Amino acid sequence: MPSSPAESxxxxxxxxxxxLLPVYAGDQPGFLRLAFESSVAAQTLRPAEVVIVQDGPVPxxxxxxxxxxxxxxxxxxxxxxxxxxxxxxxxxNRGLDACNTNxxxxxxxDDLSVPERFARQWALIEQGYDLVGTGMAEFENDPAVTxxxxxxxxxxxRIREHxxxxxxxxxxxxxxxxxxxxxxGRYQPFGKMEDYWLGIRLIDxxxxxxxxxxxxxxxxxxxxxxxxxxxxxxxRTEWKLQGELRKMGFITVGQYLxxxxxxxxxxxxxxxxxxxxxxxxVSGGLPGDRTAL
Numbered sequence: 542m543p544s545s546p547a548e549s550x551x552x553x554x555x556x557x558x559x560x561l562l563p564v565y566a567g568d569q570p571g572f573l574r575l576a577f578e579s580s581v582a583a584q585t586l587r588p589a590e591v592v593i594v595q596d597g598p599v600p601x602x603x604x605x606x607x608x609x610x611x612x613x614x615x616x617x618x619x620x621x622x623x624x625x626x627x628x629x630x631x632x633x634n635r636g637l638d639a640c641n642t643n644x645x646x647x648x649x650x651d652d653l654s655v656p657e658r659f660a661r662q663w664a665l666i667e668q669g670y671d672l673v674g675t676g677m678a679e680f681e682n683d684p685a686v687t688x689x690x691x692x693x694x695x696x697x698x699r700i701r702e703h704x705x706x707x708x709x710x711x712x713x714x715x716x717x718x719x720x721x722x723x724x725x726g727r728y729q730p731f732g733k734m735e736d737y738w739l740g741i742r743l744i745d746x747x748x749x750x751x752x753x754x755x756x757x758x759x760x761x762x763x764x765x766x767x768x769x770x771x772x773x774x775x776x777r778t779e780w781k782l783q784g785e786l787r788k789m790g791f792i793t794v795g796q797y798l799x800x801x802x803x804x805x806x807x808x809x810x811x812x813x814x815x816x817x818x819x820x821x822x823v824s825g826g827l828p829g830d831r832t833a834l
Contacts (some may be wrong), residue, residue, distance in 0.1 A: 553587055
């Protein structure tokens with residue numbers, strides 16, 4: 542009896558969106574590989590292409606990993622190389638210029654996407670949304686061990702209200718239409734809050750925005766994560782952002798004063814205390830609104 546032919550592998554569908562992945566010298570090759578595989582090979586719906594922006598020179602090991610990723614990728618990879626490190630804002634804008642699709646999904650080089658992430662976001666994009674974010678599970682070493690969950694607000698009204706006091710979107714989870722970003726001037730330099738500033742401008746422009754509450758991205762947090770969320774530089778950026786929100790009429794004078802005081806205190810408190818407050822009160826004490834200060 543003749544043997545049956547070997548079964549052909551099941552083709553994984555793609556959709557007309559690009560994965561935008563910035564990389565810089567501080568990224569780890571192994572983390573990058575996991576981020577890429579989880580966001581491409583392991584997805585139930587794959588991007589049509591991946592745009593990797595190399596923000597300045599990188600170590601030889603990381604460069605070799607980028608070469609392997611490009612060679613092994615099941616979808617086309619476009620590499621944009623900046624001759625010097627220009628920062629996340631310019632790297633992302635340069636990446637947007639290189640995209641051949643009208644929709645982009647964000648990803649960081651040390652996080653992971655769950656397999657159904659893009660399928661669920663794309664379903665909402667197809668319904669006409671301009672920006673779709675998701676929840677995010679934080680981990681330290683083992684992606685299977687969650688230390689906290691950032692659950693974003695859901696629904697246009699709740700997102701807008703939440704944006705008056707907190708960033709309503711988890712930036713590494715975003716999927717958005719480039720046309721919507723073009724209408725507000727894309728990413729603009731704003732310290733480490735360029736994502737919050739982008740989200741505010743999109744909401745204020747009338748863009749259709751939504752979040753998926755479930756954590757579809759696993760976000761790696763290191764030992765210094767809470768220290769990086771504070772300090773005088775972060776406080777000054779926070780106060781500048783609140784001033785811009787007040788000038789554009791997005792928040793009231795009372796909300797401005799509340800935000801300046803509360804967020805200033807948070808940014809300037811010791812990292813250890815910030816860690817306790819963030820995970821105990823923000824991540825665990827406000828169901829349905831668990832986003833970062």
